[in-house]
Amino acid sequence: MSPRITMAVAGRVLIQLRRDRRTLALLLVLPCLLITLLWWMFEDTPVFDEVGPALLAMFPFIVMFLVTSVTTLRERSGGTLERLLAMPMGKLDFLLGYALAFGAVAAVQAALAVGLSVGLLGLDVQGPVWLLLVVAVVDAVLGTALGLFVSAFAQTEFQAVQFMPALVIPQILLCGLFIPRDQLPQVLEWISNVLPLSYAVDAMQTLTETTATGDVWRDLAVVAAYAVGGLALGAATLRRRTA
């Protein structure tokens, strides 16, 4: 692994994103629009304060999952991954390069979404706002890691996109957005306990409800551990030698 190569990958991914203006605009603006839609739907009710934090956790995760699974699938099928692996590139260089680039985009995305929710739409946040951003970025890296991993199991971009309902929607259903997790049927609560998005949502909710940050750091550590695990699984799917 070398910082030079990791940064080269991150820089290259960012240049590619900058060239794809439409994707970039969707990445940054769409979460803001959806959050605003929700705020508007529940005007004059306390609902936005309840679901707002969950949304802030969901968007970075979903968006980065989708973008990463499609872009790395392109690297795999277009031959550029094979070429890179035939060069002096470590697997970690490749993975961390992607994680860095998309983590940076996620930071901007989260800054816009949090700024909008807290500044304009009046979302009540008791804890430190910067910590919301940290949770969002770690959450995005988790999405990137899972996206990298599933891209190994998809042959086409179509299939890659289908992994979204398979892996992401169950997490959204069980993360506490629709019903608090402790009110779920017992088995489903257990399942929600092992899904990483639950912890990201818990962290966001804690931050809006209280100024104590101990639980937030614990949840954050769980999400980060899943992200590292996802990257390790992703590394296992990057093979220099293929059939």
Place this chain on the structure above:
Amino acid sequence: MTSRGAVEIRGLRVVRGKHVVLDGLDLTIGGGVTGLLGPSGCGKSTLMRCLVGVQQISSGTVQVFGEEAGSGQLRDRVGYVTQAASVYDDLTVAENLRFFARVLGVDKQEVDRVVQSVDLDSQRDRVVGQLSGGQRSRASLAVALLGSPDLLVLDEPTVGLDPVLREDLWALFHGLADQGTAVFVSSHVMDEAERCHRLLLMREGRIIADGSPAEIKEQAGADSIDAAFLAIVRRDAA
């Protein structure tokens, strides 16, 4: 051009699914321009992938400059061009090359040099996706030239190029070979064979003829490589 023993292959066997692609192949490749000729599907690409170390092999050894193919020490000494242009369509030619140059850790001036050597100077700031097929494959070739590797493995680098460009590229390969690079290039276009120092004819995973173009024509008693290939295949089948 006699061998320096750039590549030593012993008993190489590759099985893909149930299909045996290469079965106990022995081959030594030295300096100069070595051409690998054969119909598509005969195992050319698989053999090339073995040299670069990206192909899973069942048994046998592939050594490049005395190291196992694909080992860490070799990765900046071997340049590889796949059949499909392995460059990023959404980056410009120069951006692609700057990226790969950083990965390889070679000087930025290398980018200018390789762009010139594949004659893409006027296209260097255009996005690769907007280039013609031939220009894209030249961009991909340029990446392989970065850092002047000691072995160049080129899988059909001249497909879809006009005759003038093909001529230029062959001159480039010979220039590199003269400077000491071992060039291993595959093609299914027989007329390109004449320009190789040494020719390998491949069919169904086996090398059925090996020698200079003149030697091969003489062996087969034919006056073109095309006719020689046909004669050798017939003799081989009999």
